[in-house]
Amino acid sequence: MSRYNSIEEINRDLKKLKLQQAIASEELKNVQYQLKKDLRPMRLLLDAFSSVKKYGILFLIKKLIR
Secondary structure, three states: OOOOOHHHHHHHHHHHHHHHHHHHHHHHHHHHHHHHOOHHHHHHHHHHHHHHHHHHHHHHHHHHHH
16 A cells, blocks of 8 residues: 655545546447457357358368268
């Protein structure tokens, strides 16, 4: 815990803490937006299709090699 020698030091630290809180809040809003964007149904379908396509190609290559 810090020891303060003046009101100015206290006010400076309070201002710094308020700015850190505002930055953290904005970062949280950004994470929430990205999560909503990534969990949209169309995005999930495209990701699933991409995975199926990738593993389907690997399966075909394995069949051709054997």
